[in-house]
Amino acid sequence: MSSPVPSECSPAPARLWPGFALATAGAVAFSGKAIIVKLAYRHGVDAVTLLMLRMLIALPMFLLLAWWAGRGKPALSRRDVRVVLGLGFSGYYLASFLDFAGLAYISASFERLILYLNPTLVLLLGWVFFKRRVTGRQLTALTISYSGVLLVFGQELSVQGPDVGLGAALVFGSALSYACYLLFSGEEVQRLGAMRLTGLATSVACVLCVVQFLVLRPLGGLAQLAPEVLWLSLLNATACTFAPVLMVMLAIERLGASLAAQTGMVGPMSTIVLGALILDEPFTVWVLLGTLLVLGGVWLLTRWR
DSSP: OOOOOOOOOOOOGGGHHHHHHHHHHHHHHHHHHHHHHHHHHTTTOOHHHHHHHHHHHHHHHHHHHHHHHTTTSOOOOHHHHHHHHHHIIIIIIIHHHHHHHHTTTSOHHHHHHHHTTHHHHHHHHHHHHHOOOOOHHHHHHHHHHHHHHHHHHHHHHHHHOTTHHHHHHHHHHHHHHHHHHHHHOHHHHHHHOHHHHHHHHHHHHHHHHHHHHHHHSOGGGGGGSOHHHHHHHHHHHIIIIIHHHHHHHHHHHHHOHHHHHHHTTHHHHHHHHHHHHHSOOOOOHHHHHHHHHHHHHHHHHHHTO
């Protein structure tokens, strides 16, 4: 789960380096989410419970963000409420749940590569829903990116086993759900502002995750959780969820959306490094080659718009 991208702006030269630092730190922090989830799974917790803990801790922070960003702004209209509810469901609740569920079956590095396909999915959805033209260059960029994912998928099958297909499908569903959010949130970003919309939509998702837990799991089960799960959830909610949202938003203000997005390419690489160092995930030439193909394809896609 990453932050929405507001409209482009021209960065002042003096603001470039702080912007790059914020964008890089935000990308690395976002990528740490998968590492924390994989560590928590080692203590026997399931996706429904783990996601609830993360969102319950993050809820007050996003409510505060929505209030702060909405100061002095007009109240939400009925249309705004409906749109925020829909975007919160698609962009943060459903995307987060599918992502957490998929991480039970695949490596953190493979998960990050699949999620990094977001720009390609936005392009394809724009073609499906709005009949936007897709050029031959863009199709070439898509082919390069998906070739990289298939390459790493083959590596995952040999290491993780046959459930890799299920995990990859769940995470791809997460990427698709968030791509829908990006595609349909543009008008609402202009109406409410990126920070206010992020705070409101994420708060909706937090509530949905808590309700999902109350429906599917007994409250008494929380008492059986290992203390490590609680500490990891606290770290996930703060350092890997709320903090990077702010950092990326501040980076976009200084760099513009395009430069900030390109800096985000450090995210998949940091996940691979952290996965190898912390989770002992294999780092092979196939993983490296697949990663370079995905990053290269997405970079070309941004260049050939």
